[in-house]
Amino acid sequence: MVGLRTLKGYLLEEVLAWLLRSSGYRLLTEADDTARPPWKVLEKRKHGLVVRGRGAWHQADALGEFPYVPPFSLPIRLFAEAKFTSPPVGLSVVRNGHGVVHDLNAGDVTTLSNGAGPRRPRTRYHYSYAIFSTSGFTRDAQEFALAHQISLIDLSLPDFNPLCKLVKDAAEAVYDVTKSMPPSQRPAVYRIRNYVRRHLLDMDEDPVPSSGAVTRPLDTLVADVQRLPLGLVLAFPAAPFVLGLVSDDLEHFFRCARAxxxxxxxxxxxxxxxGHPLWFLEPREGPAYTLSFSLPEYVEDWILDQEEGIGSRTRRTARDLLSAITVYWVEGGHTHTFRLHYDPDEFREVSGRPRTPSSDLDGRVGRTGAVGR
Known part of the structure; x- marks a missing residue:
């Protein structure tokens, strides 16, 4: 029987995949690999999807692909792993993520052949890894992640509390029900995930749990998450980390940025x-919005020069690393690209949260989470 903490993490991964849809993140299934054996890299096994690396097959519970390809790069596939734990995520979890993507990206077969016909190009991908944690990360985990470009997303910020509570309540209800069931009748965890995936992400994956006592809390989770005024979009500065922008009105930001x-x-x-500091982004002109982000402690220490005063080093950080932030937004199959530019002379240290004019934003203010890559 799956543990409660593990079940919380699995349900959180499905919810995060739904939130990341604005960035174009699309969960993959075995059907997305049209190659024939032995060239297939995605395969459905007893416990779910696996992906083949150079040396092993790896579990891929939440493997997604983005529709846009960065210049001079390969199509991006992202592993999203969520940890719903009380202690901060440690080095072993981050090291495992690095081992997975290193093995996947080490595959050097660029052409396919069945031994008789001509060789043809093989589609290749760049795999990345993101770890979401409800309790932050240890310092050594942050150091290792920054060195190897593993994304760390801290969900311990107050902005994520409502989302985490919904996941926690659903996981506890499902766990209590399944614990009282005979072992032969307990649904496998992948069936529970498939049920959430079918109703939240419109992915028709079978089989699903048949017990109403199991599905009722999952139905509540899906309905409440869809009503929750929260969105998550990834942003890319000129730095070895990414920003996780969370807003209670991403549609408003999109309308402003599209104009x-x-x-x-x-x-x-x-x-x-x-907790650690928050950074806020606001447009210098035009319709008002507020986006914010928070960096893991070590990542912030790394980008702030310790030999300078706090004012000058934060300005230099913003000038060098935040001077141009790229945001991708996918709507109706079309990928929009937004560029947010920063003038370091306008940097301000503030106490509390900046206020956005209610006349421009109807009182709605965006919020974000923390990502280090």
Whole structure:
């Protein structure tokens, strides 16, 4: 029987895949690999999807692909792993993620042949790894992740509390029900995930749980998540990390950015009484919105020069690393690209959260989470 903590993480992965749809993140299934054996790299096994690397097959519970391809690169596939734990995620979890993507990206077969016909090009991908944690990360895990470009997304910020509570309540209800069932009748965890995936992501994956006592809390989770005013989109600065922008009105940001695909923003940095600082992005002109992000502690220490005063080093950080932030937004099969530019002379240290004019935003303010890559 799957443990409660593991079940929380699995359900959280499905919810995060739904939130990341604005960035074009699309979960993959075995049907997405049209190659014939022995060239297939995606395969459905007893416990779910696996992907083949150079040395082994790897479990791929939440493997997604993005529709846009960065210049001079390969199509991007992303492993999303969620940890719903009380202690911070440690080095072993991050090291495992690095081992997986290293093995997958080490595959050097570029052409396919059945031994008789001509050789043809083989589609290749660049695999990345993101770890979402409800309790943050240890310092050594952050150091290793930054060195090897593993994305760390901290869900311990207050903005994520409602989302985490929904997942926690659903997981506990399902766990209590299955614990009281005879072992032969307990649904496998992949069947529970498939049920959420079918109703939240419109993916028709079988089999699914047949017990109403199991599916009722999952139905509640799906309905409540869809009503939750929360969205998650990835942003890419000129740095070895990514930003996870979370907003309670991403559609408003999209409307503003679509009208001005390239525009200047102001940057604010605010310390909190508990937790690490938050950074805020606001447009310098035009309709108002507020986006914010938070960096894992070691990542922020790394990008801030310790020999400079706090004011000058935060300005240099924003100038060098946040000077151009790229955001991809997918709507109706079309990928929009937005560029947010920053003028370091407009940097401000603030206490508390910047206020966005209600006349421009109807009182709605965006929020974000933390990502280090």
């Amino acid at each position: 001005h695909p390239t525009h200047a923003v102001r940057v604010r940095r605010s310390r909190r009484s508990a």
